[in-house]
Amino acid sequence: MELLYKGKTKDVYELDDQRVILKFKDDVTGVDGKFDPGANTVGLSIDGMGKSGLKVTRHFFEKLNHLNIPTHFLDADIEENTMTVLKASAFGKGVEVICRYRAVGSFIRRYGMYANEGDKLDSYVEFTLKDDERGDPLITKDALDMLHILNKEEYDEIERLTKEICGIIREELSQKGLELYDIKLEFGRVGEDRHIALIDEISGGNMRVYRGNEYIEPLDLEKMILSK
Structure with a gap:
């Protein structure tokens, strides 16, 4: 397979005209060796993080597909740390969407005078x-x-989908005694009709989750989410 792109936490390979393979890595975003889902640089590598992220991503994407919420997810191979997805075109050079339920991270850095x-x-x-x-x-x-990155109607649709998707994730976490503080998603245009769909991943590396006042590390979060 042809390597299309080497990312911070995943590499992308072309499978055919319509599909690509995402190879999950153990690298995570952070600063000064400390994990931070909001950071834009690789901060450290955590053994098993790629497989953990893929397991959680598959879990939530399968749930969203079942609910007829548009995603690019097709299949996942946990042993190979790979996910097969529909090709998607980004908005501009990429737009990320954050849904916040608690004032933490960059929100406090920006608005700490008021929150x-x-x-x-x-x-x-x-x-x-x-x-x-x-x-x-x-x-x-x-x-x-x-x-001309995206129009106002597309903005409204992404905002609506974000609230719906994050509400589903938040509710599932709450049933396990966990609280979602914030989560980062990404959307793209998928298919011949170029409809908006959730892309990339949904994993512990993209969210902050707490149990009471205790922050839950991504690898521990995976075990809690996937426990029966």
């Missing part, structure tokens, strides 16, 4: 550009439209 660590937020959705050089800047609906 306290851990304040509750009402499914707050924000869009950022995938741009390492500029620190993945926030961007508004109007700017996305004016820069």
Whole structure:
């Protein structure tokens, strides 16, 4: 298979005209050797992280597909750390969408004059550009439209899907005594009709989850999510 792209946490290989293979790696985002799902650089490598992330991603994508929520997911091979997905085109050079239920991380760094660590937020959705050089800047609906990255109708659809998807994940976690603080998603255009669909992954490396005041590490989170 032809290597199309080497990413921070996954490599992408071409399978055919319609499908690609995502190879999950043990690298995770962070700063100064500490894991941070909101960081835009690889901070460290955690043994088993790739397989763990793939297991959780498969779990949630299969659930979303069953609920007829559009995703690019087709299949996963846990032993090979690979996921087969439909090809997707990015919005611009990539847009990430964060849904926040608690004020932590970059939200507090930006708005700490008005919010306290851990304040509750009402499914707050924000869009950022995938741009390492500029620190993945926030961007508004109007700017996305004016820069022809995505139009206002697409923005509204992504925001709606984000709240629906994150609500499903949040509810499942709450049933296990866990609280979702925030989560990062990515969307793209998929298929001949170029419909909007959830792409990339849904894993412990993309979310902050707590049990009471205890932060749950991604590898521990996988075991909790997949436990019967």
